[in-house]
Amino acid sequence: MNASSPQPGPPVRLGANYTPSAGWFHHWLDFEIDDIRRDFDSLAALGLDHVRVFALWPLFQPNRTLIRGRAVEQLGSVVDAAGERGLDVAVDALQGHLSSFDFVPSWLTTWHRRNMFTDTDVVEAEARYIETLAASLADRENFIGMTLGNEVNQFSDRPHPDPDTCTHEQAGRWLERLLAACARGAPGRLHTHSEYDAVWFQGGHPFTPAHAARVGDATTVHSWVFNGTAQRHGRSGAATVHHAEYLIELSRAWAEPGRPVWVQEVGAPAPLIGAEHAAEFTTATIDNALTCEDLYGITWWCSHDVSRSLADFPELEYSLGLLTADRAVKPQGRAVAEVAARLRAAGGRPGPVRRPTALLLDVGDAETAPGRTTCAPGGVFFEAWARLAGAGVRASVVLADRAADRTHLAARGVSEVLDPYDVVGP
Incomplete structure (x- = not known):
């Protein structure tokens, strides 16, 4: 790579996390493939190229030794329906956690309480389940790969009310074991794991940035500005967009x-992002992300609004869709469609920007990152990066233990490393 001029990579994927318009993820209980086809029609019409779908774990594996064949077949029909509309599909297995609700099999709770990360029998059952799903989809051309589950790290630590505690080492072994099961089931596909932002921001959290960025076939990030960012910086602040x-x-x-x-x-x-500003935020967020090298794709949360007929969701969950529950396109849906059209016109990817300036990040040991709270909203590092962004500086990030490695800096096109305290002051 020419360090002075980053080269465009493969086309950037642009898609949506699929939330069924009828029944939300409870649709697996009253499975109607025609409803799903209509949902996928509405997403394909926006110009999207993929969806991420979620298998509710208790319904697919209701007993430790039972993986329901009918549920696996239904998942296959969802992937096929997407393919018929030109949509590729990534599949999450251990749901796990979705929109504030936990879906954990009964064989892990109350009288059968076991740790999902460390119990030998449980991990073996999880691996068997994930391998089964992967193998069932391996021959479908539009199957992207597996994600172990949605933000499963939230089960491992506070603020979960009943966490399955584990150590950093145990979390790493769990990830490696289950990703190996994905690879056995569907060799050559893109297999990943996902975490919510405690992995980047919460000191002592067992899932670490090193896990996220060094284990699996790609790094996944989940970007939610309700984490203190928009509260501190406002809907249009540099840190937010x-x-x-x-x-x-x-x-x-x-x-x-x-x-x-x-x-x-x-x-x-x-x-925090009002309906009248959602399209503006959507466009700015995606356009800013597109300036980064090595960007694989962006998957918007979510496809369709949660129906108001369903109770007890946090209020924001009812309005996150690109389309309404009646499949009407919302302003943010039109914004995503416009970005999709621009991407196609640019051959799938605009050129990433140069980032000769890097901000020095010292979190202590790189494997465990005990000082990662500096990366959270309000932390010195976070606020320094945001200040640079507000000044028009597209900064990269360099760990303290790599800041003197000229080969590493050159490979990333970095010619200047700034201390965050020099940006924000003492």
């Missing part, structure tokens, strides 16, 4: 150059 870009660059500090980064979730949460 550059948040996805920030997480991409933060993750690349731990990765080797060339590792793909997937913005697997990003959305416009009300009321």
Whole structure:
């Protein structure tokens, strides 16, 4: 790679996390493939190229030794329906956690309480389940690959009310074991894991940036500005509209150059991002993310609004869709469609920008990152990066233990490394 002029990579994927318009993820209980086909028609009409779909774990594996064949067949029919409309599909297995609700099999709770990360029998059952799903989809051309589950790290630590605690080493072994099961089931596909932002921001959290950026076939980031970012900086502040870009660059500090980064979730949460500003936020967020090297894709959360007929969701969950529950296109849906059209006109990817300036990140040991709270909203590093972004500086991130490695800096096109305190002051 020419360090002075980053070269465009493969076409950037642009898609949506699929939330069924009828029944939300409970649609597996009353499975209607025609409803799903109509949903996929509405997404294909936006010019999207993929969806991420979610298998509710308790329904697919209701007993430790039972994986329901009918559920696996239904998943295959969902992937096929997407393919008929030109959509590729990534599949999450361990759901796990979705929109504030936990879906954990009964054989892991109450009288059968076991740790999902460390219990030998449980991990063996999880691996068998994930391999089964992967193998069932391996021959479908539009199957992207597996993600172990949605933000499963939230089960491992506070603030979960009943966490399955584990150590950093145990979390790493769990990831490696289950990703190996994905690879056995579907060799050569893109297999990943996903975490919510405690992995980047919460000191002592067992899932670490090194896990996220060095384990699996790609790094996934989930960008949500309700984490204190929009509260501190407002809906149009640099930290807010550059948040996805920030997480991409933060993750690349731990990765080797060339590792793909997937913005697997990003959305416009009300009321921090009001409905009248959702399209503007959507366009700015995606355009800023597109300036990054090694960007694999962006998958918006979510496809369709949660129906108001369903109770007890946090209020923001009812309005995150690109389309309504009646499949009407919303302003943010039109914004994504416009970006998709621009991407196609540019051959799938605009050129990434040069980032000769890097911000120095010292979190202590790179494997465990005990000082990663500096990366969170309000932290010195976070605020310094945001200040640079507001001044028009597209900064990359360099770990302290790599800041003197000229080969590493040259490979990333870095010619200047700034201390965050020099940016924000003492």
